[in-house]
Amino acid sequence: MAEQRYITIDALLERVRKIFENCGVSPENAEAVARVIVAGERDNCKSHGIYRIEGCLRALAAGKAEPKAVPEIHDGGRSVIEVDAGGGFSNPAFNAAKPALVARAKETGLAALVIRDCLHFSALWHEVEALAEEGLAAVSMCPSYAFVAPAGGKEPVLGTNPFAFGWPRPGEHPYVFDFATSVAARGEIELHRRAGTPIPEGWAVDRDGNPTTDPDEALDGAMLTFGGHKGSALSTMIELLSGAMLGEFMSREALEFTGGGALLPRHGALILALDPQVFAARSGRDPIAEGEKLLTAISGQGARLPSQRRFAAREKALREGVVLNEAEFAQLDRFEALGLEAVKM
């Protein structure tokens, strides 16, 4: 068992921010990216924590990420606000456009944010949670890399296409879910391959479209969506709404653009923000109090609401700091010392 040590959230944030700044990333962009990476560690979502630094640095080293991109907002004053990430990370673009999105949703009831031409590595819960904290309901989705076959098919034309939703709760963490529309993450299949263990049935098909539990055949074939044809339909919707509809890359183009799955995908993202107070106004009911009736009826019967594990980890981390093992600390040291050279070797 690797030795572990605590680090405070602020100290970790400072280290991650400095790593990005040392790699030529502008202070604003480094701050935004570091915040979302540290939020992953804080919430014990290790797959979206400091593990992601290497992928970001690789994208920068390969010239596939614009380190000093300045998000450019295009707002015609209607329902759709756009922000061009300019080939930079999605996070500073979201941060830049969030105030306009929140204001528009509160004014008109419903608004969309289109993020264009961004590198996407972060979980979507970060965005819907930030909007829920403003009192808004939010939906977020984006394509990814085409590793997933549609139901009944064998060719990977869909991404793992995440879908996230947030809903405000008074005095509580918001109701938030964020899931991939694939059954499993590609990294999980990779872990089985390294361990030499079979993957569960239903995760993937081989090149000929036959069910397989062999991780090599799965990686050579295609992953499957959760929930059979229903999940496949949802994933297709996500490709259409957050790829085709925006005029941005769908998952197949995103994969072709980077020439493989080793770099971060570049595409757009769609975020919808809805103001329950505007929607409910004529009903005379309090939409948030109504929502609580459902949410407490779910948690009250012992069923877990999504994100509860994450929120519990967060509360612990805010008190005690984040636990990293020595290998993780060593990697932070290495990135700090070597910058982009660390990923060029």
Place this chain on the structure above:
Amino acid sequence: MAEQRYITIDALLERVRKIFENCGVSPENAEAVARVIVAGERDNCKSHGIYRIEGCLRALAAGKAEPKAVPEIHDGGRSVIEVDAGGGFSNPAFNAAKPALVARAKETGLAALVIRDCLHFSALWHEVEALAEEGLAAVSMCPSYAFVAPAGGKEPVLGTNPFAFGWPRPGEHPYVFDFATSVAARGEIELHRRAGTPIPEGWAVDRDGNPTTDPDEALDGAMLTFGGHKGSALSTMIELLSGAMLGEFMSREALEFTGGGALLPRHGALILALDPQVFAARSGRDPIAEGEKLLTAISGQGARLPSQRRFAAREKALREGVVLNEAEFAQLDRFEALGLEAVKM
């Protein structure tokens, strides 16, 4: 095997419309309801075809449906258009508000329609398909009756909560899906009960939350969502967005209001309309042509797009008419002759 006969779509429409008019339903409402019921038969969706007439008449006979409701549109000129169905069927309310929704989405890129206080018996594909025919992407959802437990729970607080999506295709039927977020329909469990056969595993839990294949225990317990915790999260989102957020009934209240599942549920519905031309404008790409690349890549590998069976049935019905058996014709005769008395006996 019951004897079967053809009836033209127009002739069936005329018969169904007359049945509703004879039951005191206003001509506009009878027309809207008859159209959606006949569309169910035309597309060979028998569960949403003339089978639904009896439920509608029962609701009318019980005084739970307003036969002459006049939909009232409230449009503040922002992103949210509302229509009060006034306790009538949802269909005339949707029809009344559709032009305003289409115009607003085309003007601003994104608009929502809230249907308030309606009786809901029809499939949502009808609505998203009508919007896709106008060149819009559309999402529709609504609560239903609380027969479904959340993942990890046992008490039914969620409905079968359908979710539908439509996307326009040039020279083709639109891409449309419409699914319940429950694994199965309640009617399917009822059919197993009558046949004395077990239900498949994963459909339901008993009163204590244990998995069951006994239809009686299932009906006494709770149905489950598709896709485990992901489907459960989606179903919860649907309750929040199309119930709590609108200040309309959620599935539990809808069930309490009618005192059981024998009558049509009364609640609201949420429909989002998005104009791909507005969303894509700055990209310089044609969103519909981009969408075709994905959809033809799905169908081209032999995977079926959703609704294809329905569209094939439609084309056949438009050529040859609809096939009904003698029992169905006899029931139409009976409803025609007896009106609401037919369901009071």
